[in-house]
Amino acid sequence: MQAKRRYLLVFVVAFLTFWYFGGYHLRHNNELVFEIEKLSEYVSVNGIETGYLIGRRERFSLDEKKHCSMETCFDFSRCEKDFKVYVYPQEDSSVPSPSYLKLLNVLLESRYYTADPKEACIFVLSTDTLDRDRLSNDYVRNMQSKLQRLPHWNNGLNHVIFNLYSGTWPNYTESDLDFDYGKAILAKASMSDSHVRAGFDISIPLFLKIHPAKGGEPGSASANNFPLEKTYLLAFKGKRYVHGIGSDTRNSLYHLHNRKDIIMVTTCRHGKSWKDMKDERCDEDNKEYDKYDYETLLQNSNILSSSTRFLEALQAGCIPVLLSNSWSLPFSQVIDWNKAAVWADERLLLQVPHVIRSLTPSKILQLRHCKTQVLWDRYFSSIEKIVYTTLEIIHERLPKQPIWDGTVWNQFPGALVTLSTFQTLTKIFHFV
Numbered sequence: 001m002q003a004k005r006r007y008l009l010v011f012v013v014a015f016l017t018f019w020y021f022g023g024y025h026l027r028h029n030n031e032l033v034f035e036i037e038k039l040s041e042y043v044s045v046n047g048i049e050t051g052y053l054i055g056r057r058e059r060f061s062l063d064e065k066k067h068c069s070m071e072t073c074f075d076f077s078r079c080e081k082d083f084k085v086y087v088y089p090q091e092d093s094s095v096p097s098p099s100y101l102k103l104l105n106v107l108l109e110s111r112y113y114t115a116d117p118k119e120a121c122i123f124v125l126s127t128d129t130l131d132r133d134r135l136s137n138d139y140v141r142n143m144q145s146k147l148q149r150l151p152h153w154n155n156g157l158n159h160v161i162f163n164l165y166s167g168t169w170p171n172y173t174e175s176d177l178d179f180d181y182g183k184a185i186l187a188k189a190s191m192s193d194s195h196v197r198a199g200f201d202i203s204i205p206l207f208l209k210i211h212p213a214k215g216g217e218p219g220s221a222s223a224n225n226f227p228l229e230k231t232y233l234l235a236f237k238g239k240r241y242v243h244g245i246g247s248d249t250r251n252s253l254y255h256l257h258n259r260k261d262i263i264m265v266t267t268c269r270h271g272k273s274w275k276d277m278k279d280e281r282c283d284e285d286n287k288e289y290d291k292y293d294y295e296t297l298l299q300n301s302n303i304l305s306s307s308t309r310f311l312e313a314l315q316a317g318c319i320p321v322l323l324s325n326s327w328s329l330p331f332s333q334v335i336d337w338n339k340a341a342v343w344a345d346e347r348l349l350l351q352v353p354h355v356i357r358s359l360t361p362s363k364i365l366q367l368r369h370c371k372t373q374v375l376w377d378r379y380f381s382s383i384e385k386i387v388y389t390t391l392e393i394i395h396e397r398l399p400k401q402p403i404w405d406g407t408v409w410n411q412f413p414g415a416l417v418t419l420s421t422f423q424t425l426t427k428i429f430h431f432v
Contacts, residue, residue, distance in 0.1 A: 068200050070397050073183035075158050079121035083395050085112040086120030088127075088150060096128040097138040099383075102213040103130075103162060106384045112391060117152055122394065123159045125150075132165040132177045143179035156184030160394070162387075164189045164206055187390045192326040199397070202390050205311050205330040205380055216381030219373035220299070220316045233261040234321065234356050235301040237294050238309075240266035240285060242277045249323050249346045254285065262353055263297060265289045302364055303342065303356055314340075314376040319367045321356070323349065331379060333393050334409040340371035371410075378414030388416055 070076075087107050090096070096104060107113055107124060114120055127146050131138040140146070147153050161184045163177060186197075189206035196203060240250045250266055257264040267289040268274055268282045298304065304318035310330070313320045320341045322329070329337050337343070342359075344352050359367075379389045392415065396403050409415045 068183055068197050070200060073157065073200065074185075076399055078158055079398050082119065083112065083121050083391075083398070084114035084119050085110070085122045085124060085391065086114055086117045086152075087124045090126040091146075094127055094140070096126070097130060097209075099164075099207070099209050099211070100128040100130045100138075100162070102211075102383050103387060106213055106387050110384075110388070120152075121158065121398075122391070123152055125159070125161065129161050129177070130164045132163065134178070143177075147179060154183075156182030159184035160187055160390070161185070162187045162204070162390075185394065189330075191328045193328050194326065196328045199333075202393055203328040203330050203332060204386055204390060207311060207383065207386065211311070212382045214382050214384045216377075216385070217315065218381070219314070219376045229361075230302050231261075231300040232263050232297065232302070234303045234353070235263045235297040236304065237263070237265050237289065237292055237297055238267075239270050240268045242268050242274075242279050242282070249349065252349055254281070255350060256353055257288070262356075263292055263301075265292055302368065311376070311380055314372045314380060317368045317372055319364065319372065321352065323352075331389055331393065334389075334396075334404070334406070334415070335375060335379070336406050336410045339410060340367055340375055342367075374410075374412050374414065378412075378416060385416065392416065 068074075085107055087104060090104075104124075104126060112122075117123070125147075127143065128138060128140050129143070133139055147156075153159070159181075161177075161181050163186060165177070186201040187204050188201065189204050191201065191203045195201075234256075236253060238250070240253075242251075253264040253266055256262055265285070265288050267286050268278050269286050269289075274282075298312060298316045298318065301318055303321050304313040304316070310320055322341060322343050323346045325346055329335070329341070342355070344355065379385050395401060404415050
């Protein structure tokens with residue numbers, strides 16, 4: 001009996017020794033990994049990031065085959081005399097979509113246009129490239145062969161391709177435009193950071209077919225005719241995908257919906273086979289979704305969680321809340337979205353209400369009136385302004401061109417008004 005007790009005591013001591021010395025290293029190493037991967041339990045409003053700084057997210061594409069920079073994939077010598085844009089003549093059998101036709105007409109009527117390809121710095125296709133969804137009526141087939149027939153294609157050198165397509169549900173294969181764009185600059189909507197070739201491609205806003213070619217409606221908040229306190233603090237109304245990319249975040253939005261000042265409603269009632277794939281919450285979500293009108297939410301919310309309706313949120317004077325960790329915001333090369341949007345980490349979704357409630361009324365007023373409206377009016381309210389902004393970002397990249405600082409781009413009246421093509425500040429004022 002005494003021997004058994006001694007053996008038991010030795011075993012216990014040995015186990016405790018191993019646990020303390022050997023297990024410590026095991027626990028310590030596991031804690032290091034956990035510390036790296038875990039998210040903080042609380043985010044202070046002082047530490048939360050609203051938007052991001054200009055250029056912070058610009059980095060080289062992970063796809064080395066399509067890595068380009070202005071130095072390696074652009075011929076600066078074509079732009080030494082002037083910054084002109086050549087638009088290829090339309091093929092007789094090719095009829096562009098209404099949106100692309102607006103874009104082409106904007107270029108043809110612009111100060112940038114030249115009918116002589118020898119004078120051109122930039123080339124734009126007449127063939128519609130906006131929608132690359134194979135199921136769309138606007139999808140243009142045999143794009144590769146069409147490109148090869150262009151007399152100045154040269155593997156896309158000095159070409160700009162405008163595109164609004166980011167794949168189709170459920171996979172959204174972003175990089176697949178169904179043709180090789182080579183060295184062409186992509187002016188593309190809904191680009192992710194990993195697909196933007198830094199300092200080369202340009203992220204543009206996703207605009208609808210009804211977006212005006214020129215002019216555009218002024219921002220709803222620009223006339224100071226709105227109450228600061230609105231019915232809803234935060235609102236979202238949109239589709240919910242039962243599975244596929246983007247489903248996780250939207251499937252969790254119902255946790256934030258309180259039917260009072262935060263309205264988060266989704267529907268899985270879309271697509272031909274939604275009934276076959278619906279989950280146990282679809283019927284309830286659809287019923288709640290039908291209770292709210294989108295336009296009413298838009299006009300009666302301080303802040304709007306949106307991505308595809310990003311421009312509508314800006315026009316309405318709503319502060320965009322972006323639940324995405326990888327989206328390259330439109331014109332982020334020059335626009336400081338830190339002053340006009342709230343970028344919420346989608347992994348910290350349940351903290352969003354606290355962050356939003358922590359914004360002071362003066363901060364909300366500043367973001368809504370002073371920032372969203374200026375950006376909408378100057379760069380987004382028409383296709384013309386979207387195209388001009390795209391071209392001027394490229395123009396700034398050329399050698400010996402002045403680079404407008406963030407103040408010029410992000411304050412009234414905006415960079416498009418103070419371009420050297422019109423009048424510079426030094427030309428306006430004559431010093432005696």
